[in-house]
Amino acid sequence: MLYILAVGCCVLLLAKVVLSRLRAPLPPGPKGTLWHGNLHQLPWVEPWKVFTEWTKSYGPLIYLHAYGRNILIVHGFGPAADLMDKRALLYARRPKWSMAALTGRSQNIAFMDHNERQRKARALMQSALNPRAQREWGPVLEAETTKLIQNLVISPEDYKRHVKWYLASFINRFTFGFEIDDAHQKMADELSAHTQQALRPGRWVVDIVPALIYLPEWLPGMGFKRWASEAKAKFNSFVDVPFQAIKRSVMSGSDDRCMVANMLREIMQGESKFDEPALISAASSIYTAATDTTAAILLNFLLLITTHPEVQQKAYAEIREIVGSDRLPHLADQASLPYINAVMKEVHRFNPVTPMIPRSPVQDDNYNDYRIPQDTWVMFNIWSIAHDSTLYADPDVFRPERHFASSKAEPEMDPREFTFGFGKRICPGSALANAQIYLVISTILSVFEVRPPLNDEGREEMPPIAYTSTFVSFPKPFSCRFVPRNNGLAQQLALMI
Template identity: 35%
Template sequence: MLTLTDVTWLNICLVGVGVYVAKQVLIKKNPAPYPPGPAGWPLVGNVSDMPRIKPCLRFTEWGKKYGDITHVQVLGQHIIVLNSVKTAMEMLDSKSAIYSDRPVFPMGGELVGFKDALPFLPYGDRFRRYRKNLHRAIGSRAAVDEYRQIGEIETRRFLRRVLAKPNQLQEHVRHTTGAVILRISYGYEVKENSDPFVGLADRAMDGISQATTPGAFMVDILPLLAKVPAWFPGAGFQRIAREWRETLEEMVSAPHKLVKDQMAAGIAPISFTSNLLEDCAVSAEEDHIVKWSAFSLYGGGTDTTVSAIYSFFLAMTLFPDLQKKAQAEIDAVVGPDRLPSFADRDSLPYIEALVKEVLRWNVVSPTGFPHRATEDDDHDGYYIPKGSMVLPNIWFMLNDQRIYANPSQFNPERFLTNDGKEPEIDPRTICFGFGRRICPGLHLADASIWISTAMSLAVFDISKVVENGVEIIPEFEPSLGSISHPKPFKCSIKPRSATALGLIRQDANY
């Protein structure tokens, strides 16, 4: 990985791009000023200002200093950072016709190969065909209701795995989330232990998270570095990209081929992929769209859901009083003789509020995915030039004191009506993105997080671990990457009662 302090590389790059950057100097007067931002250097602009570690925090500093819209320029590329929900909605929602494109991602998109996945597609016909496929399967609550049984069965299995091996919580969360989406996407039922597709998908999604972190790779700032051979000193990113690309290609192709082979043999279960392959005369182009649509369904719904569910267990470890409130509601509404189901959702407002607070507290995608302006825009008196990269600082939006009281405090009750006070803004209107690029799997992710939360609280007490008489307090320290996960932590997970133990041990297909 290249660093911004590598003087040798910077000199080489400046020679190669000097002429290009010089052409970016304005030869005509802008119709309005750029949004405010840190002053840059001649030619290179704000190269040294772009953060590589936790960019959301640097963007937040800019927002507090310069306002809701910040502008920087890196080697001719205009970058606009949005630091308020209001501005993000005004631009990315209300003006979605010009803010729905994606920039080119040299590392993650081109070198690793994620350019064919839905989040990376430019706005156009192929993007709309992907979205149409996904909307039909999971684009509404009604559509997701078709998969309620899968979610409930797999979550019951999750409870049994946690009971058997509570110290492998993160692995169980990944396994269960993967099981739900692999079943929907490909009709594939995962193996109980060390499933190859689950492991493969985990590696692929870890690659995408690292490859798309803003500023993590110099090639994203200087795209011409993509032409540098892997053997050249400092070009280790080429080797990393090759490894991630091989994992990605296997993850995209292997389950797709499995479905096609099963269809040829007449034994394919009904799934997202089999339905699409049956519904059309499968040209090479259509096969490509089906294959990548299915991967986009998997990729868009697993990593974020894993992060949120793992965050829930961390929150319950840290805030036992809130856990007791949630369990009291389940006990009163559902009772001790059965597990909660989706049919109980409307009757469990505190559980609903708890899920919302988990999504706000650990922001799964801190800086969202960048949008690209396809036309010049004048917004709020500022000039946004065509081709600008627009980054919504979702982390700050969900920690903004203007809309969330005491945002550093974990408080589900902020989303309940108390003493006539209106609930605070639902984080699900923010954390899943904006405009026409909003996450198409948001309803499936929301359902998976809710059922895991409700069932786990019904049967488990989650608490801090005690070692040698000392209570271990986990730290809330999210990992780096475009997808944020809590770092691994220890917690104690035990059945609440003998009755709860019996519910956990029930046949998962019950």
């Protein structure tokens, strides 16, 4: 009997060794230590640039091990599309993000598993934002953009606050139908800082040891849990209070018009394919997903247009020719403003708002003869695609002209094919983002010349072009001046206030 057991064990062991030899290897990567893996090698400053450098040694798939997790950094448009588009279901999940759950973001579309509720919430958001629905929200967006310009006329030095206010104000009118005030904006700023903090890789011990999530808050070292539960309470009331108020109002027969009221009415009358949990997820996600991303790209536009006066001149010349100089551009003008559209694309490309997109395969996968284990934290390096010299000539140069055909070449790839993501999790807000970015760019340029700040000697000094290393990448703080153009538009807008 013992003999049979011993032979059985040997056969099993041998089978395991043979199987592991037969299995595809993990992708290459820097050699880590036995205890820390690659933790000490992880770059923290603009990691997307460092990983792009590493591809010279390891190729497009770079495997790392840190925080007890398998991490894979994927480079190139081809591999990103192969995995996220062609194997869409396999890569439809986000990695497990302990701090996102602890801060109450777990019902947020961006962090949820790709389950029934998530699919419905995405579809609901898309149906509220699609080009047909734009007939309803387009005029509100135009009115809010005019207010942004008026605020810039009154206090141009506060441009950063005005941009954030504008985004929050539109999203609130669209989602809940109410106007915001200072207290609301302060809370919104705090919540967005919480989200950025919660998502910072390496910032939290619970991201290294996920089991800590189950320990009580009062234990020493559990400060992160107390911080997270305060952040969660604030986040929940930020969404729940207006949601419940609208629900009461709809039930009492009001004819309020906003995303939540319109959808609730249809759900209550049994005329909707969506349900209340999906609506709550959509309403609670839209603010976080829409404001930071669009703020980052609008501020990036201001930085790049300040530092590239020749681009600004061409963009304004186009506006003058097509729109004239006695009114602001409308959404309907967009198709006739190709240079403005090229500026938009180039701003997307130059510093993608989300430089790395996180996903996680739901089961073991093989790609290009390498093994990608289930639950690997896969980061798609979007910045690297945007600066790939096989797609973009002189990728580090800001040049909207690259988006036009020339006698020698076709237009270069529209970066929005990857800056809004891929497959099952592609950004459901891209229609709104495109409309909003277009309107802000064209209206600011028609009213102001955006110029560099003055130094102590009164001379213009170009701000440095530099970005943060956060999950949503912003330009580092910089200054610019909004000088009214001599077409009288700024004066007209001031008189309307």
